[in-house]
Amino acid sequence: MMISFRELLQALPDVIAIHGDTQITAPIVESSLDVQPGGVFVARKGLTSDGHDYILQAIQAGAAAIVGERPISTLSVPYAQVADAQSAIGRLAAMYYGLPSRQLVVIGVTGTDGKTTTSTLIHSILKVATDGKAGYISTISADLGDATEDTGLHVTTPGAPRVQYFLAKMLQNGLTHCVLEMTSHGLAQGRLSGVDIDVAVITNLTHEHLDYHGTFENYRAAKGIMFEMLRKSYRKPNINKTSVVNMDDPNASYYAAFPADQLIQYGFDTSADVRCLHADYRPDGTYLTVQLPDSRMETCVLNLVGAFNVSNALAAISVGFSLGVDFDSIRQGLRAVKAIPGRMERIDEGQDFTAIVDFAHTPNALKNALEAARTMLPDGKRLIAVFGSAGLRDVEKRRMMAQTSAQLADITVLTAEDPRTEPLDDILQMMAEGCLSQGGVEGETFVRVPDRGEALYRACQMAQPGDIVIACGKGHEQSMCFGTIEYPWDDREAMRAALRGTPLMTLPTAQ
Missing domain, CATH: 3.90.190.20 (Mur ligase, C-terminal domain)
Structure with a gap:
């Protein structure tokens, strides 16, 4: 891929100064160790180190241009000063790969618990509905259509350049949909900047990650970034921007208040749009009777145990309904998930x-x-x-x-x-x-x-x-x-x- 440095910078809303131009022929990275000749190194201040201290190392490794927050005009390669280097990484990576999420229907899933299970169920439903043309990026792995890749040792959203690379690979492989698991760290640290989403799903919000976010309110707000992304995301033809919210969660009203074309609330609550009317827990599966927003009642079987997995299934059903998936495909997609690695x-x-x-x-x-x-x-x-x-x-x-x-x-x-x-x-x-x-x-x-x-x-x-x-x-x-x-x-x-x-x-x- 090739794009000029100045054309690449058009993806950013906060460019302060640009010094020089060149052709960019390799990916955007945030570690000097990952620099490829012809690529861009984005210098940002982290928790324990400052990327600006590694600019010369990046240039020696072949970086064709540098992006950072400090005013610098003495480098041997083009340099752009921006207000927020952290959020710039994802936007620049998206531009380098041709804005792949704008050509995919993207479903973002966040929450304290149940993200991976819910994402897996949605992915299974969409694979049935699209004849296999649905991808998936989770904290476990990424399904790119032609291959599956691991996404790391511990649970968190991959770095912004890798997310955009995965999306580009999906598009290259002919996929039409992507389910993207979004952690609070990934959202707060801008790893999902440059992703244009169409459906935002919240599973629940409970006590977690306060060591990083400081307060529960900050943690809740970090999850809310996904709903802000939904509001600001590029509009794709014939696709509504939809919020899917767990009505049984005490924080439901907070997330339901974010603007969206369509709000679907799910749960056991009697006023939920997608509601579980009955759950029969048997040795061979969980048998559900569900009421849909159009008042239809449908039945389906879940191979997973526990009321919390019923909630995850209701979220997946809500996404399927919002995208116009027929219930037979929803039913088949749910039943196809036999087990999820490391989940019960x-x-x-x-x-x-x-x-x-x-x-x-x-x-x-x-x-x-x-x-x-x-x-x-x-x-x-x-x-x-x-x-x-x-x-x-x-x-x-x-x-x-x-x-x-x-x-x-x-x-x-x-x-x-x-x-x-x-x-x-x-x-x-x-x-x-x-x-x-x-x-x-x-x-x-x-x-x-x-x-x-x-x-x-x-x-x-x-x-x-x-x-x-x-x-x-x-x-x-x-x-x-x-x-x-x-x-x-x-x-x-x-x-x-x-x-x-x-x-x-x-x-x-x-x-």
Whole structure:
């Protein structure tokens, strides 16, 4: 691809000064290590470093032009000063790739919990409706039509240049629709700038990421950026701008107030536009009766368990309805999703109890997962929960999650979950205090086992026929962080090892 530097800058609303021009023949990047000869390096100030300090390094690597926030006129390559380099990255990347999202129907999905499941359900529905011409960018992977790519070790939206590259690849592969999972970090950090969306979906909003956003109001506002994007996005022929809001969530009115051509509210609430009239939880699936905005009643089957997944399905149905998808395709798309990696995923090694791995890493998600597990539990059997809480993240949720487990699980095993540079013993102490506050007795109703492999093994050794062991917090993730090092880790493999009778001992805590 080739575009002039000055033509590229037309994507930005806040250019202060431009020095020189050249042809850009390689992608826009935000790390000097990613510079390709002929590309553009965008220098921005981060939390721990400042990209302006790496401008000369980027030029030495072959950058044809630089964009930054400082007034600079002495570089050997063209330079543009902008007011906001962070939001410029996505816009410049979009322009370089030919504004791909303007030629796709884009559905943005955000929320504290349920983003990946909801996105997966929407993607499945749209694949049926479009004969396979629907793509997907999630915190797990990206479906580009001709290939699937991983999107990172931990859950967050990919960087802005990569998002635009994925969208361009989808368009190149003949796709017409894209489901794009949007995290609060991704929205707040401008990684989704330059994406023109058509449907904005919010699943719910609960306690999470306050270490980054500071207050719940800031966190709520970060999610609201997606609805602002919807209002400002490029208008595509015959596509309404639609907000899809969970009416059962206490913050529904906040998001419903954002302007849109169409508002669809879903939930169990009697005034919801897409409403669950009845949910029958059976061993072979969840059978739903749903009322649509046009008052039709339809039935469908969901392979996923739990009331929270009914809510996720209602969001997906709402999106399908808003885009004019016939209900047979919606029904088929929902049924096609058999399981989602690391989401209430059963691990079977022939044991006489149930073992589950789930990604629940917030108080609300843990509550949902444990409540769903209890509905699967035979009378007189026990629920054994294994989880931790991340270091250098929201401190308050450590106590809250432990309290939740103390209330809902029969036995709680507290263990490591990405302690990073915090002392693991300090994290476990805070969680133990949460269990104690709910009447927990250490050594009886809860234990601390610092090594996660050993914790899963201990839980499986405790389990009796008919019990359920559920490991929460890591799900599909492929690493765990101790200090500043990411160690290979997969809860599903660790659970399999535990079920076979040997703890997985690959973490620094292993004895």
